[in-house]
Amino acid sequence: MDVITASAPGRVNLIGEHTDYNGGFVLPTPIPQRTAVELRRRKDGLVRVWSREIGAWAEYALGDERRRGGWLDYVMGCTQALRLTGHALEGFELKIASDVPLGSGLSSSASLELAVLRAIRQAFGLAIDDTQLALLGQRAENELVGAPVGAMDQLCASLGQAGSALFIDTRTFATRLVPLPDDLDLLVIDSGLKHDHATGGYRTRRAECEEAARQLGVPQLRDLGVDDLARVARLPDPLARRARHVITEDDRVLAAVAALEARDLRTLGELFVASHASMRDDFEVSVPAIDTLVAIACADPDVYGARLTGGGFGGAIVAIAKAGTAAAAARRITDQYCDQSWNQNRDQTRGTPRVLVAQEAACSRS
Ligand code: ADP
Numbered sequence: 001m002d003v004i005t006a007s008a009p010g011r012v013n014l015i016g017e018h019t020d021y022n023g024g025f026v027l028p029t030p031i032p033q034r035t036a037v038e039l040r041r042r043k044d045g046l047v048r049v050w051s052r053e054i055g056a057w058a059e060y061a062l063g064d065e066r067r068r069g070g071w072l073d074y075v076m077g078c079t080q081a082l083r084l085t086g087h088a089l090e091g092f093e094l095k096i097a098s099d100v101p102l103g104s105g106l107s108s109s110a111s112l113e114l115a116v117l118r119a120i121r122q123a124f125g126l127a128i129d130d131t132q133l134a135l136l137g138q139r140a141e142n143e144l145v146g147a148p149v150g151a152m153d154q155l156c157a158s159l160g161q162a163g164s165a166l167f168i169d170t171r172t173f174a175t176r177l178v179p180l181p182d183d184l185d186l187l188v189i190d191s192g193l194k195h196d197h198a199t200g201g202y203r204t205r206r207a208e209c210e211e212a213a214r215q216l217g218v219p220q221l222r223d224l225g226v227d228d229l230a231r232v233a234r235l236p237d238p239l240a241r242r243a244r245h246v247i248t249e250d251d252r253v254l255a256a257v258a259a260l261e262a263r264d265l266r267t268l269g270e271l272f273v274a275s276h277a278s279m280r281d282d283f284e285v286s287v288p289a290i291d292t293l294v295a296i297a298c299a300d301p302d303v304y305g306a307r308l309t310g311g312g313f314g315g316a317i318v319a320i321a322k323a324g325t326a327a328a329a330a331r332r333i334t335d336q337y338c339d340q341s342w343n344q345n346r347d348q349t350r351g352t353p354r355v356l357v358a359q360e361a362a363c364s365r366s
């Protein structure tokens with residue numbers, strides 16, 4: 001029987017953090033790592049799945065998708081979302097292999113969902129466009145997995161293109177590809193820190209943003225701009241700072257798009273630095289070890305700017321660097337971070353950093 005292959009990339013968010021649930025703007029870009037799947041149709045209603053990363057087979061009957069609390073939920077979520085939107089499926093066998101690190105904030109989950117959905121779309125000839133496909137992936141994760149995620153990861157996995165960032169208006173799902181200058185290197189370094197209160201912190205911030213919007217009399221913070229900051233400052237603390245982060249961050253995403261289009265990497269770097277300061281001081285989702293990692297990266301002569309990427313309370317930093325310097329800069333940054341931790345009595349509050357992406361510019365490869 002015919003084998004169908006499909007794949008989808010992981011992503012890193014360049015700028016626009018905690019803006020998605022406020023209806024605002026984000027700017028992710030696909031990373032080189034992808035999840036790939038092989039699909040073979042079956043004559044019955046069974047779905048059998050192998051994951052190379054998990055090293056196991058699992059199976060379920062179509063129509064019997066339910067949360068089991070494991071990795072199969074991501075696949076079951078996809079077939080359930082398809083069935084609930086009226087698409088007829090039959091059973092299949094699926095083999096998954098991914099080089100996106102699992103659970104490191106590079107969205108292995110969305111890359112898995114989109115690889116699976118792309119393969120199913122092709123195998124069963126389903127008429128679904130790429131935006132709808134992304135929203136099905138989001139639905140899989142929201143409903144079956146039970147993670148209240150926005151659609152950024154899936155939209156980037158579905159519509160993103162290597163060498164471009166994807167500007168997303170999370171209110172309308174309008175998207176626009178913004179080519180990355182070919183003299184820009186991209187770095188993602190994981191801090192090795194995972195904070196237990198990440199979920200709780202996320203929930204609190206979300207509630208604070210909703211409360212700030214309510215007190216300001218707008219549906220979402222997206223509906224305010226930098227001209228409203230004087231009014232925002234009159235909110236009680238910490239709501240004023242939370243709202244200021246979201247409003248200025250939306251503005252920085254727009255400025256980052258303009259900087260990319262103007263190939264102005266210096267300005268882009270400054271926007272990264274301002275975004276990090278806002279996440280640290282106004283939104284309070286950074287931690288000292290991440291601030292240190294960002295400071296070390298920003299002090300590197302080849303780095304234009306760096307910031308915490310993702311929800312915060314640990315996780316990874318993203319940096320942009322001069323063409324052809326990513327690998328060497330990543331090594332310098334991680335070495336210096338480790339040296340400092342060692343010198344400060346093997347500081348246990350710091351994780352072991354890991355370079356996740358050191359993507360050298362298109363022009364430095366040619
Ligand atoms: P992230 O998306 O940032 O990598 P998540 O917690 O959202 O982190 O998703 C990670 C989960 O997605 C894994 O724990 C696993 O259940 C599932 N997953 C991702 N990639 C694979 C894979 N290749 N094989 C099996 N499960 C996977």
Ligand code: MG
Nearest residue numbers: 107108109110
């Ligand atoms: Mg995920």
